[in-house]
Amino acid sequence: MSRTTTFGLTELTAHCARLDDAGLADLLRARPDLLNPTPADMTSLAARAQSEMSLRHLVQHLDAGTLHLLQALNRGESAAAEADSDSAAFLRRAGVLLEVGGELALPANLPHVLENVPAGPSAAPQPGSRPVMAALVENASLAAISELLSEVEDLLTALEESAAATLRTGGVGMRELKRLTVARRGEGTPKDPEVGETGWLIELAAAAGLIEPDADSGRWAPTRLAAQWRRAGRHHRLQLLVSGWLLAPRSPLLLRGPHPSARLAPVLTPERQRGDAPALRDRLLRTAEELTDPKPAELYTLNWPDETEPGPRAFSGPLLEQLAWDRPLLTARTQHVLLPMVREAERLGLLAMGALTAAGRAALEDADRLAAGEPPSSLSAHLEAALPPLVETVHLQSDLTAVATGTLSPGTAQALGQLARKETRGGVPTYRFSADSVRGALEGGWSPEDIRDFLTSHSLSEMPSPLSTLIDDAARTTPSVRMGAAGAWVVEPDPQLRAALLAQPELSALGLRHLSGEVLVCEASAERLRSALRRAGIRTSEPENAPAVTAPGTLSARAAAGGEASAAEPTGTGSSPASAAAWQLTASPWQQSPVRTVTPQMLARNPEVIERALAALRSDGSRTRVSELGNDSALAGADVVGTLREAIRRRRRVRITRAGSGGGEHTVVGIPTAMNAGRLRLRHEGREEESLLLIHRITAVTEKEPSSR
Known part of the structure; x- marks a missing residue:
């Protein structure tokens, strides 16, 4: 033929x-x-x-x-x-x-x-997926988001107490992963899935810039951004995590090792770099978006057991079938990483119950906005409206536990964390009081009256007698000298205004708490506390030469009721496009270059990029008459790697132009015999010897006519 x-x-x-x-x-x-x-x-x-x-x-x-x-x-x-x-x-x-x-x-x-290229599926997948209720998908998405934010907060707390040591070969090893797992969960010897979960959270935190290695010790610890992240709204916190995940040039963070059948492996290692990971995540979500229109549908099923490696049918359904039809070669090469990528998207709330979520759609809209040079705002705006409001209340129970009635505000969660140990994770955690936890709170600056006042004001029921007895017993056995850290203080004689101040979410995020009497203390600096009070509509005054803030003024009616502050919100905390852009990564922390990761597909979707390319091609300096081209053998040498591969395959002589270390160029003639790891093996013309050439120094390759004998 x-x-x-x-x-x-x-x-x-x-x-x-x-x-x-x-x-x-x-x-x-x-x-x-x-x-x-x-x-x-x-x-x-x-x-x-x-x-x-x-x-x-x-x-x-x-x-x-x-x-x-x-x-x-x-x-x-x-x-x-x-x-x-x-x-x-x-x-x-x-x-x-x-x-x-x-x-x-x-x-x-x-x-x-096309040599040895398989054709892929022979028939296109048939449309038709089982519909799912949008409300159930949304609920599952928001639940996953709340749980993930809580897990990342717990990880940052554990790393603040003790940073993660780095192996000599790089990355965080199994011993540190197990230690951090125990610190997060407060349990005995952790199982492999729990250790793998810690590894995933560490990789995600690093991808979002929340942790980084210390320049001197190399230990991984929270960054300054992590402190700001913990005080930000939940919609911005997830926005940062999602943008970090989408940009990370890393192998699937939930993968247990370098290949699917491997056991648990260290994390944050150079071996996990994978340049095509951002493009794979983008294609996964966009294919799900194409199949979802106009209503949510079940696009896939997962079967990923905790104790064993996933089998060949662990990931199946219309989504995988469409991926295999749209890109058969890419899907065949990357199918083993698609399963953990889908699971990661579920953890971020982008996929849920086998369907694309509203958060997933919003994340894609933000990616398109970034490609077009516009500030992203879709994801943060959706989450701000969809996430349930923060709560300040708990259920105190006679078994010495406190069950949150929803996602707690940062201030309330921080205070409970000082009084009790978090026993269950997720968006609605449970805290357990013990003699050690209450004694630790007393030693850290709480008084028995402070503890009772806090629990009474935040409990939906009366304080159980076992908990009251526990507080009294701990107070009798705790030294009377107490100490603690504070960055600023507020004096307010009116108890109602003190309660209104403590109820302010922005002030709670700064660690504002009642110390004793008329005094409230805050972990933040006096300047930050002053700015927060002014944004809440509160007048401030200071004694001469004192680094303190007093609040004799009154809260506005909306602020006292727990509503929005009357002043403009600070950069990065509101829902405006500018605030959203402040929490969107434009380059992965794993990139050495500050240039934002832009895939070829993103460029092709940007009309301005196409227009610039057309203008360059139509400019006077680029006009080339076909008659002037002549023989194209030299121009064909512009494809250095392709020409070399063809010469190796056909055993042809070539002329190679190389750039020397000093900037000069020189040529060499011979037959290339092999190419590997960025080096070319060349048999020189006229002498029986071979040499290794660095491919990145080769500027041009042209085929040479056989020499006459």
Whole structure:
């Protein structure tokens, strides 16, 4: 069977020169890798488009139907284009299928690219997924979000008490993961799934910039951003975690090791770097979005046991089938990481009950806003409206436990954490009082009266007698000298105004608490407390030379009732686009460069990027007449790696131009025999010896005619 005619650089450049702006835009959208860097002229555009690297990028992103057609055309079955006209039209727009001499032609490098490439699924998945109730999906999403925020807070608390040591080889090892698991959960020897959960939280915190290694000791500890994060609203806290997860160039954070069958492995190691992870997460969510319209539907099922590794059918359903059809080659190569990625998206509330959630849609909208140069606000606005309000109350029980009635405000949660040990995690935790916990609170600055006043004001029922007895017993056995830390204080003689101050969420987030009598103390600095009081509409005055804040004024009616402050909210705490942008990462902490991670697909979705590329291609300096191209063998050498691979495969002689360490260039002629790990093995012409060349120093490669004998 005859093969399809092939075309080279001259024909492709002529084709690009004949395209109008709409045709060039279609070409760039179909081949987004050509947008970075922006092509300087038609010749460079065509040279990159026909290179082996660009063709491999295209083939990897073809759906199964178009890949089947391309393989048929490569076999010489030109009639297949008529049977699948839509796929043929895409290949024409992509500059892969041209008409040359009255026949359909393919790029000269394509046969080599298609060698040993499987075709993928033979039939498109049938539409039709089982619908799910939107309310149930939303509830599951919000519950996961509340639990995750609580878990991250507990991890940061554990790391504040004792930072995580780093292995000599890098990363945090199993001993530290187990220690942190016990510190988080307060239990005995942890099981593997619990240790794996700690590893996932550590990776997520690092991806969001909440922890980093100390410059001197290398121990991983909370950053300054972590302190701000703990005081921020829940909608902004999750926004930061989601943006960090989407940008992280890391292998799936829930993966137990470098491959699915491995056991638990250290975290925060260089081996977990994976450059395509952001693109995989984006494709996962966008495919779910395409299948969800117009109503939520069950897109997948997960079967991930805690005690054993997941089996081959652990992840199944329409979502995986659509991924396999849309990108058969990519999905086959990355299917083992899709399962933990789906589980991670569930933990972040982006997926729930097998469906895409409203938070997942909002995260995609924010990604599109960022690609278009607009501030993100969809996710934070959705969460601010959807998350239930914070509560200040608990149920005190006779078994010495306090059960929260919802997600506690930061101040109330912090105070309870000083009085009792958190026994259960999640959005609605349980705290257990003990002699040790109450004694620790007394030693930290609480008085028995303070404890009773706090519990009475925050309990929906009377204080049980066992808890009252526990407080009395702890007070009798605790030394009378008490100490504690405070950054600022407030004197307010009116008990009602003191209660109103303590009920303010923003002041509670600063650690404001009742010390004794008319005095309230705060962990934050006097300047921060002063700013918070002024935003709440409270006049402040200070004694001369005293680093203190007094509040003889009154709260506004709305503030006293626990409503919004009358003054503008500080940057990063409101729901405005500017505030939301303050909590959106534009570069992953794992990146050494400050340049924001932008995938080729993101560039292709940005109209401004397409317009700039068209302007560059249509500029006077980029106009190239086809008649001036002449022989294209030298230009074909612009694809260094592709040309070298072809020369190795066919044992051809090449002329290689290299850049020296001093900046000068020189050439060498020989037959390349192997290429691996960034090095090329070359057998020199005229002498029986080989040398290793660094590929990144090679600037051009051209085939050389055989020498005459």
